[in-house]
Structure formats: C-alpha cells, structure tokens
Amino acid sequence: MTSLEAHGLIVDVPGRASGRPLDLRMAPGERWGVLGPNGAGKTTLLHTLAGLRVPRGGEVHLEGRALSRWRRREVARRLGVVFQERHDEFPASVLETALIGRHPYLSPWQREGETDIARAREALRHLELEHLEDRLVSSLSGGERQRVSLATVLTQAPCWWLVDEPTNHLDLHHQVATMALLEQQARQGCGVVMCLHDLNLAARWCSHLLLLYPDGEACWGAARDMLVPEALERLYNQALTTVDVDGAPVFVPVR
Ligand SMILES: Nc1ncnc2c1ncn2[C@@H]1O[C@H](COP(=O)(O)OP(=O)(O)OP(=O)(O)O)[C@@H](O)[C@H]1O
Numbered sequence: 001m002t003s004l005e006a007h008g009l010i011v012d013v014p015g016r017a018s019g020r021p022l023d024l025r026m027a028p029g030e031r032w033g034v035l036g037p038n039g040a041g042k043t044t045l046l047h048t049l050a051g052l053r054v055p056r057g058g059e060v061h062l063e064g065r066a067l068s069r070w071r072r073r074e075v076a077r078r079l080g081v082v083f084q085e086r087h088d089e090f091p092a093s094v095l096e097t098a099l100i101g102r103h104p105y106l107s108p109w110q111r112e113g114e115t116d117i118a119r120a121r122e123a124l125r126h127l128e129l130e131h132l133e134d135r136l137v138s139s140l141s142g143g144e145r146q147r148v149s150l151a152t153v154l155t156q157a158p159c160w161w162l163v164d165e166p167t168n169h170l171d172l173h174h175q176v177a178t179m180a181l182l183e184q185q186a187r188q189g190c191g192v193v194m195c196l197h198d199l200n201l202a203a204r205w206c207s208h209l210l211l212l213y214p215d216g217e218a219c220w221g222a223a224r225d226m227l228v229p230e231a232l233e234r235l236y237n238q239a240l241t242t243v244d245v246d247g248a249p250v251f252v253p254v255r
Pocket residue numbers: 013014036037038039040041042043044045
C-alpha cells in the first residue's frame with residue numbers, strides 16, 4: 001500500500017494563520033492537482049509532503065507510517081520531486097543529471113551500472129532529450145531543463161511524483177506530453193501530486209483537486225466536484241466564464 005496521507009496537517013507558511021488542517025488520503029492511481037493563487041502555499045505543501053519541510057502541525061504518512069520515521073534513502077526511492085526552482089549551474093551533462101535519479105539505489109561510492117545508464121537513456125528518450133545527453137544542463141533552454149528534471153524523476157522511478165508546476169516553460173506539445181506522462185505513471189500505479197496554475201490543465205488531467213486559499217482555508221475532493229466556477233472565482237479573485245469543449249469545462253478569465 002503506497003498511500004500518501006495528511007493527518008491534521010498544517011503547512012508552515014510563515015506569517016500566516018494555520019487555517020484548516022488537511023486530512024486527506026491520496027491513493028495510487030490518483031492525480032491530485034493543487035490550485036491556489038500566488039503565495040497560497042502550494043510549493044510549501046509539496047515540500048512538506050516530500051518531508052523537506054517540517055509542518056506546523058500534524059503529520060504526513062507514507063505507506064501508513066509517519067514520514068519523519070522513514071530513512072531519507074527509503075523516502076527517496078518512493079517520492080520523486082520536480083522542483084519549481086532549480087540551481088543546476090553545477091557543470092553536469094544531461095545524462096549525468098538524469099542518473100542522479102539512480103542515487104537512492106546506489107551505495108555512496110558506487111558508480112552507476114549499465115542498467116542505470118539504460119534507464120536514464122530511456123527516460124531521456126521519453127522526454128525527447130536523447131540528442132542532448134552530452135550537453136551541459138546549464139546550456140539548455142528553460143523548457144529543456146524542465147524536461148531534464150522530469151527525466152531525472154522518471155529515471156528514479158518513484159511511487160509518488162510530487163511536481164511543482166509540471167508545465168513550467170513548456171511549449172504546448174510538451175505540456176500535453178508531460179501531462180500524458182504523469183497520467184501514464186498514474187495508470188501504472190503511481191500517485192501524482194502537482195501544483196498547477198492552469199485551471200484547464202487541471203480540469204483535463206487531474207482526478208482530484210485541492211484548493212488552497214490565501215488565508216489557509218482549503219477544500220479538496222474529486223475534480224468534478226471541485227470545478228465549481230463560483231469557488232474558482234473566489235479562489236483566484238477573478239471572474240471566469242465557462243465554456244464546454246467536448247463535454248469538459250474550459251475556464252476563461254473575463255476581462
Ligand atoms: N523561507 C521563507 N521565509 C518567509 N516567507 C516564506 C518562506 N518560504 C515561503 N514563504 C512565503 O510563504 C508563502 C507561500 O509560499 P509558496 O511558495 O508555498 O506559495 P505558492 O502557492 O507556491 O506560490 P506561487 O504560485 O507564487 O508559486 C509566500 O507568501 C512566501 O513568500
């Protein structure tokens with residue numbers, strides 16, 4: 001059982017009231033979208049779920065056990081994180097960077113083997129990066145770097161994907177390809193939690209949504225129950241108009 005659960009979780013957003021504690025269970029196969037305006041705490045929540053930030057209250061449970069009781073290495077085999085901010089000025093090639101995804105499986109001074117390299121190359125192929133494997137990551141475009149981050153987590157093969165704005169910097173084709181990759185991972189039994197700014201990507205690709213309001217209030221549930229125009233307008237403090245495209249809602253901001 002590889003569920004990821006929040007038990008009375010209060011994310012520690014500096015200077016903000018605690019708001020509503022999060023009590024939710026995310027199951028394998030589910031794709032959770034975290035929505036909210038700038039500064040609502042989406043990234044802070046993602047980092048808390050990854051065990052990289054201590055919550056103000058409550059606990060995160062992985063496979064039924066508090067995350068704080070796991071060894072980091074074991075967590076790293078199960079949780080893969082795609083960060084919004086990257087500091088990859090360290091001179092590493094695309095292939096070397098993807099291979100970082102194998103580190104949780106290797107002992108400290110063990111070199112990557114042929115199987116690890118084959119996995120990394122397969123991930124680079126999946127992200128359409130195979131022609132760039134020898135390039136320094138620091139020389140890549142923003143969208144290419146984003147795809148290297150996704151390829152690194154694909155190489156890691158975690159049970160849970162925690163992704164901060166998966167489509168950051170990506171063109172339309174790669175946005176759809178990335179959401180399809182996350183959907184495929186979920187179909188294969190992974191869980192996905194992703195912070196999103198694009199309501200329409202959330203409506204199209206998420207099975208569940210968690211709405212985070214700036215005052216710490218929150219609500220969550222099946223995506224079809226959460227995509228209520230009035231709730232979304234309040235979330236973003238922005239009037240929306242809704243149109244139907246192929247039976248799915250598309251939200252357009254009103255000028
Ligand atoms: N180390 C810190 N010190 C002070 N304030 C912080 C710190 N980390 C985060 N914050 C504040 O906490 C709030 C939540 O930040 P967070 O990055 O989680 O928001 P977000 O919902 O992901 O925003 P965005 O949509 O802009 O990415 C912000 O107001 C941010 O300025």
